[in-house]
Amino acid sequence: MDTGRQPRTTGETVDTWEMVVIHRWFKREFAQMPALVRGVAPGDRDGARYVAEFIEMMASLLHHHHVGEDEMLWPRLLERVGGLDSELVQRMEQQHEVVGKALERVDELLPRWKQGADEAIRNELAEVLEGMSGPLIEHLGEEESKVLPLVSVYITQAEWDALGRNGASGMPKGAKGFDTIGMILQESTPQERAGFLRLLPPPVRLLHKLIGAGIHQRAKARRRQIAA
Known part of the structure; x- marks a missing residue:
């Protein structure tokens, strides 16, 4: 841990329960997506379109959630905590990278699958989502156990509320x-x-x-x- 700076708490205690509820939703829905994709029969364009649009929506919401944290949460924590555990920061960055690359591949596959409901594309899409689910669950779980306790004392209620409004805007x-x-x-x-x-x-x-x-x-x- 970097101890070069003195911790600077806010003097407030923020209840972060909303983030746990949001994470629970993301973890459940992304874990179920591979089965949802595989449940669409080859050639079923209506089914592929419906499922693809659902995945597009969820991927956009997850991206918006992470961008909000990157812009409104992490910079303040890095400034105020006095040095976050370097291994924790590295793991979180690696998890973000794995999830981000998987979402990029999902974005490439969805339009093609939506158009033709091709079986090979369907199977690859399901595999990409399956490979992403574990790192995403690990990432969100570690945020809850390691990061939210820091948020509760290093982020003000006004800042937390602003992050919530940003999430709602998406x-x-x-x-x-x-x-x-x-x-x-x-x-x-x-x-x-x-x-x-x-x-x-x-x-x-x-x-x-x-x-x-x-x-x-x-x-x-x-x-x-x-x-x-």
Whole structure:
């Protein structure tokens, strides 16, 4: 560990529960993607288009999540902690690189698969997603166990709230947005659910209750049917 600088805490204690909920969603959905891809029969262009658009959405959301951390979280931690564990930083960077390269390959394969529902492309796409899932789960888990405790004392509440608003800005609109909210809440505790819903604008919260939950349930059922 670099001890060249003195740690500089904020004097606040930030509750980082939202990040754990978001990570849980990413870990679950990306772990299930290989089966979802393999569940599309060769030549089924409608199925390939549906699954490809879902993966495109999730990959975009994960990229937005990581860019927000890179721009709004890591620079402040590096400045204030007084020196992060160099091995931790190196591992996090390596994990980011593995996930980033996999997402680049996914971006290359998706348009081709969407167009023709080719079996060979489908199989390669599933393999790339499968190879990415482990490093992603490891990365997000290490963020929770090693980084979030630092965030709670080295990041202010205002900075944390700004990161949350940045994450919300990348959320899709319409039906995909309600499906996303449903996925995020899928495995939440009652306390997490209530807390997350309070973060939503009142009109979105009302629409989620009236129609959004149903949109998510139908989308989830379709994905499960494909992956079965």
